[in-house]
Amino acid sequence: MIPTLSINLHTLIGDDLKAVEAKLREAGLAEQHAAISGALEHLLASGGKRVRPAVSLLTARLLGGEPEHAVSLAASIEMLHTATLVHDDLIDGSLLRRGIPTLNAQWSPAATVLTGDYLFARAAELASQTGSVRVMNAFSRTLMIIINGEINQMFTSRGQAEREDYYRRIYAKTASLFAVAAEAGALLSRADERAVDAMRVYGREVGIAFQIMDDILDFVADEGRLGKPVGSDLRVGLFTLPVLCYMDDHPHDGDIAALLNGRSGDPDIVARVVEAVKQSRAIDTAQAEARAYVARAQAALHHFPNNAYRRALADLGDYFVSRNL
């Protein structure tokens, strides 16, 4: 299925994706400082898969939005995503992302803060190029949700081991941006409110599936492919779905109890828990949970005619839950 998918995407929105790439690299200001252009080039070259732009572009094509506006939207979504990563990596002290040095690994904290700010501004400017006030509003509200989620995570999320907290966290962190990528793609067309809602549901559900798979990879991927150490969430005290599934089957696990009671992030315990989770059926259970989200996303697409764009959006969901495994 995956090779078919990439061929489909290339045929369907290859030119749009190229236009997005060009727009991302376009200078924002005529007098933009060379350091910003350099940082942006470095960030964009580190190889995101542009899955969020693909969601916006396919949605706009499905519903008949103006292609030029769709390209601005898609670039705006990817720029916003990049901006949040810049500040995230600074805050977490991450030195690698996708195996490539982060900005904060090379620059001062001050320069990193300002570069992230500039990318936020540029993302907002790209969003304004869609010509849609509703897109702008959805865009800025999503940024609020993402940042509010990070503040929650900083102040209160460590050591939370409830599914409700987990799903609230990954909605804020990841699914909210997929949701707006799809919703705003619909807002660019003359689609009615029910269609906009259906696309928002699609985006949210595939976004949740995407993040669950990311959290699974944090256990099972090898570090070379991951570009960072495994078990990174547990190291900072965050419980993700694979651990929660493991806990369902092992409610009295001593290592888990230790992590939750004063030894949060202890490297020896984390290493043992990572191994235990990998050996258990928790990975399969978590993946099945991700697949259920994709099924809900695909059900939301039934609102629309069954054409190549709808099929590509459905395939994208399948791809998210199979990627790299």
Add this chain to the structure above:
Amino acid sequence: MIPTLSINLHTLIGDDLKAVEAKLREAGLAEQHAAISGALEHLLASGGKRVRPAVSLLTARLLGGEPEHAVSLAASIEMLHTATLVHDDLIDGSLLRRGIPTLNAQWSPAATVLTGDYLFARAAELASQTGSVRVMNAFSRTLMIIINGEINQMFTSRGQAEREDYYRRIYAKTASLFAVAAEAGALLSRADERAVDAMRVYGREVGIAFQIMDDILDFVADEGRLGKPVGSDLRVGLFTLPVLCYMDDHPHDGDIAALLNGRSGDPDIVARVVEAVKQSRAIDTAQAEARAYVARAQAALHHFPNNAYRRALADLGDYFVSRNL
């Protein structure tokens, strides 16, 4: 003139300013983290004079913009201003602003970065409440100009002693936001492009005058009123207009030469230069230069009918160049 001015403002836009204050304090998200609300309350209580909102509100009233949209715009401008201050203070390590502890004096760098980000998002959301795509675009481009200016300042501005650099810097830092406050106020009405341009000129010129006066106060105000040490710009290697005026009259000053050649920020030299500038006619010369900008701002207002709102905008310019002196 100042007491008359404040009475005018109160009569003319007192209710609008109250509505702006309420909007600034309104939670952005239903589930907004308490830490954000607390930080916002602290920041807003530290007593800005709301001069930027006043520019937007008076412009909208002058040109007949929808009052509700004008209130959203004015709140958005003040929120953007506040957000930039949060990151500025963090980057500069400033512990006091207007005599009140900064956010970074009390919080971790990470929490301060995220709070600033949230305020940027909230500012964008408030701007989207104006319902104007052109306002959103002008807003995001201004944020890019401000941040690009800070990056320039970080990488290249120290020890620059040319008027051209100085004016470029204060345009980015201060005047660009006044310019958009006035321009966007005009965009909310059905005013034609010439009117929008005239208001943009007004905002830019009073903004420059405002910053020149701020830079003069950095020399002549007492530290209690200033809420921070005098000479703070020179301490970090930034040459502002009073020093540039002093250098015009004293081209061979040894202390200035030392600051420019390897002893940038030296506290003893800075203290001597601050005294020398204060005793010289440089302060008067700089203030006259600020007054010339106000005169240009007032000339731009001749485009409009001479009513109470236009007079208040003109008075505001006079107020900027007389404040606290």
